[in-house]
Amino acid sequence: MRYSQYLLPTLKETPADAEVISHQLMMRAGMIRKAAAGIYSYMPFGLRSIRKMEQIIREEMNKAGAIECLMPMANPAELWQESGRWEKYGKELLRFKDRKETDFCMGPTHEEVITDIIRNTVNSYRQLPLNLYQIQTKFRDEIRPRFGLMRGREFIMKDAYSFDLDDEGADKSYSKMYQAYRNIFNRCGLKFRSVEADSGAIGGSFSHEFMVLAESGEDGIVSCDACEYAANVEKAELVYRDLETPAATAVLQRVDTPGQKTIEDVAAFLQMDPNQLVKTLIVQTSEDKVLAVLLRGDRELNEIKLANKLGVDWVLMAEDDVVKRTTGAPTGFAGPIGLKIPVIADAEVRGLADFVVGGNAVDVHYTGANLNRDFAVSQFADVRQAVAGDPCPRCDCGKFESWRGIEVGHVFKLGTKYSDAMNATVLDDQGKTKPLVMGCYGIGVGRTVAAAIEQNHDEYGMMLPMPLAPFQVLISVLNPKDDQVREASEQLYQQLLDMGIEVLLDDRDERPGIKFKDADLIGIPLRVTVGARNLKEGNLELKERASGEQVLVPFDQLAKRVQQMVDEALFVSL
């Protein structure tokens, strides 16, 4: 491709509304342009990366035995009504009517459509297992789209659905996809972790998320430094082996703590460490119950773990007036002593004695509080947020490390949720009717490319890894008006094209400075600089964008050298 005939509008300045680096760079490098909030056009340069990502996914999915199909974006409402999600999905589901006033929605995911297809075409266990996938534009009317392609309303997703006769088969399908996903993200050259994830209300047996490690990630994850365990912090388990409650030694004492509301305030006021305090959180559940949760002062509540433990959809911190009504004091002074609501304590609290708690009265706390002696706990449970340094629940010696991650893939064992709701069954070898056991598997295509940029950039621009880079080689023609320079560039360009290498020839009539700045910004992995200076000696410069390493190569060896480097970069992870 000749730059002079291409559309690659680079920006010198960062667009004001781009917050994260991948969004800024994709805008500046002319990869995307915004049409509306969370809705983007893929410009030619950006589309090349997107297509490469899709192709890697396609190859690995096919290799894993999945079959590509393509379902409609416009979904008839009746399928969604049948699964019950027409009502449940809420405002994220973009609904509309056709000219006959029939209800439709834009597909945010396709369990309904695929299940409908399968129940109408598959009748026998002999046709199983099946795994169908598509790479398609989805629409989810997010409350708050943000960060460019990272969280769009319209976005390209690969979604796959597996169908098996039984659990055992479904588990096999799941692990095939798990491995395919590992292959996909490895091939992209990404640093990632596959982590155990919360399976939420669906209650499936397991679920893994694939997280690209990046500081800007919206998710927290922990991984064991000794074994394979890794989990989203939403899910990460904590165990306390052989934890016994120490004997109480202190006397319960009421102390005045005027105006000391936060843990930090109270700890400082009493000249104690926050871990000598036990905080009492008043929470409300989706079932409209109110309860108290005890946590060591320096810990944080994991609302998802608590909700799962309680078997409710969600929990949230109680409103101020609820706190006042249940504890008799404004927020900041809640404590377990004398509370009339159920008290759940984090498992860790069982190992504490002689601690400080709130006094359920304005400006009052207690010191020397102890379990059982001073108050009762209805249940101990693992409800706190895991942090770095916590002991691994799966092995004896490991400790957690913590990371930020961008969720680029999610594999999920669905079970029979949709096949039951939509009556998708087959006959087994006994002639019995069985609901299909399903799994679903998603990858955010655009998000993965954005995550790759988050992970691979510097102050000058992006450095997409070779497998995702829009072009493999850039030829910077420094002096296009110099006959020798131009001829050498053209010759090299042709050679590389003939070798099947993806090359962008910067033949624009621009000053060298502009070409260098643009080259760094768009970050094509290899750059060949053709300048009069070195060409006199018969040499060209070959520079790696990511490492900055630069070598002089004789003209007649260059194409071959480039091909080697491209091949190495593409196959290093296979």
Place this chain on the structure above:
RNA sequence: CGGAGCGUAGCGCAGCCUGGUAGCGCGCUUGGUUUGGGACCAAGAUGUCGGAGGUUCGAAUCCUCUCGCUCCGACCA
């Protein structure tokens, strides 16, 4: 949804408080000089100041409404 902020040329912004011919930088066009890290000189083009209504002799500026966009949003017990 709640809160905050912003809509002025393709991009980044000033002007608004205190109403009086719409500006700056980059980019773009033409000519010239330059040419290894975002050049210089000269001459240009480009705006319904997000939209509607109101106040006023006069509105980018004041008022009301509206639309769009961006950010933040519960560990505070």
